[in-house]
Amino acid sequence: MVLVNGFGCDQRMWDEVVPALERRYRVVRYDHLGSGRTDVSAYDPVRHGSLHGYAGDLLAVVRSLDLHDVVVVAHSVACMMAVLASVEEPQRFSRLVLVGPSPRYVDDDGYRGGFAPEDVDELLQSLDSNYLGWSATMAPVIVGNPDRPELAQRLENSFCRTDPTIARQFAEVTFRSDNRTDLPAVAVPTLVLQCSDDPLAPESVGRFVAEQVQDGELVVLAATGHCPQLSAPEETVAAITRFLERRG
């Protein structure tokens, strides 16, 4: 089982659900380039200028570990990465679980993504205005300080700290993308986990995704917000497990 987190924070987003999942599956997690402890020099603005680049990274992880029958559990913007990866190499993947997916965030004719183009601009502004991204260089200084061991344990906000330039491009790539036409090519059985009242992914969008893929199922969680793996881990694990066991 490969867990792929979305934009903003790193693989620790899955901390609340991993113990339960690990009882049944071998769980693999990784960070997107620019966050966590990834090697920033491997980031390629050309390749990562599209979600295909990130899908490629997922495939690279899967190939290098020689994984087969992979269940991908993807969250938020990473859902489309999982979609693209499964279309490219369908034989590797047995199931997709998409938590809070959206193939397109910006409204279009006859399609409600939930946001206007200016809203993405505002998001990019927030990225610039917030220190979470700015002071990425300070973290190693703090960790390396032997006089303050207590700081080494808790790097403030480190799991949501991303290289600011990369974060900006990542946000642009994901929030301006449109992968609606890629959905019908998904042949792998897919579960869409939709939160009630998700500010980033309206229920109509979750329904749309479940209908567009070839073999899709929609489950609406009682949990609200956008990150049920954090706010309602038990409900999330239960929904995933039910889906995987029922479908063999």
Place this chain on the structure above:
Amino acid sequence: MAEARADDVVDLVPCGYLTTTADGLVLRANDELLAWTGRERGELEGRVRFVDLLTPGSRMYHESHYAPLLRLQGEVREVALTLRGPDGTRLPSLVSSRVVDGLGGDGEPLVVTAVFAARERRRYEEELLQERRRADAASAHLARMQETALRLALVTGLAETQIATVRSAIGVGRTAVAALWMPDPDGWGTSLRARATAADVERPTGSAPGPAGRPAAPGTGPAPGVPVADDLVVLPWVAARAQVPIVADALATPDEVVDGPRAVVLVPLRDGPRRLGLLACRLDDAGDLDDVEADALRILAHQAGTALTRALLHDQQREAASTLQHRLLPDRLPTSDRYALARVYEPGLAGAQVGGDWYDAYALDEHRLAVVVGDVVGRGLEAAATMGQLRSALRAVAPGAGGPGEVLNRLDLFVDAVGAGLCSTVVLAVLDLRTSTLAYACAGHPPPLLLDPAGEVRTLWQGRSLPLGLAPEQLRGHAEVPFPAGSTLLLYTDGLVERRGESLPGRLDELAGVLAATAGDDPQRRVDTVREAMLGPVHTGLDDVCLLGLTTTRS
């Protein structure tokens, strides 16, 4: 004094305050927050989540960063979020939240949130950010300028400079594709000289503006559509296609697919008042250039103008030097079915095309062929200049009455009068094809060799006199030998035989032996073999080397 109740204090503090559930549902909001957001208590408490109070962009940030951090860390501080105020106004704020366990009625954790109005602070930060972006852009431009300067300094010729110019333009002012036009050397048209994209550099051959590959028509001056302007001009793509189609075509070949708007920037290149050419840049966006970007292009134009001028001059000088050198030696040797001429010519000065040695061959009349090899004192280009004079003078005096000796006497007069070429050596041989005889005179020059049809070699020691100009009044003689069909005459300069530490007679014997071994070879192979046998495969000496072989056809 009675202690103020916590509740009252909360409503008095000069910042917004909220208590929410872990899911963000607002349980309590203080008066300040209500006033800001223009809401009533009943609208918010128990009805709305904190995230709903935010603008859409901030909502995205809240869901992707703020909320996960709060769950993972239990606390987040000083995050810039924007709340929605009354009538669609925006309230830039700084927000801090903390999860407090056991605060809820059932002991469940609740979140306490403080919201600070940060309009001024955010405005200040925004200005700082702007300045930082500007500074970053400026230092990027500076770095690029230095890179360009280095790149242009490393090239010399015009072609290289043109390529370096378009390469340097990529990325300046958001240029995605750059192309350079310059007037043709013959002055008739203007053609596309170089083109670069981010990935590659292409140099088209010939003058072929546009994919159709039509050369510019002569006499039209600058190619139609290649504009002339004083400062840079930005044209939206549609306007560019209409006004300067040749430029637009060159900047976007049919196989390049570009989504979205495009624009063209035309940058004139100058050397002072003189127009050198035009640099055209394609931008893959709307094309508004800010001052920094426009200046960057102007600076590039200036650097390119200087470099192109320097390159033009360099190429002109090299061309001149090459042309002049070329004229000092014969273009080609006479050909005939009665004889064959072959030569080897290697100047001692590296990189030069000529030295002080020379050779020549010309028909004096329909039966007589004159062949010459000479050697001017000294080396290098100065000797070459003198050599040119002597060669021309000899050509002028060779026809006319008298044998080779008398001709060389006439050359003495020239040397004496002009004062150039004193002490030069020369051998002049005249072959009479009717009588099959060879007349020769040697002014201080190494003796010619004769290879007869039987394969025997003779060194021709007769007909000798002093080098040129030393005793002009002394009459020079000549000698005659039979020259049966199939014979070869070898003339050469001392560079072929002189070697430090070896005796000249010994080397001459060696030369004779080498020549004898070439019996049966074709004329060019013969001289090449002789040269290689005497000097080795590579000419490492400082002296010029010249060989001239004349072979008459066997009847």
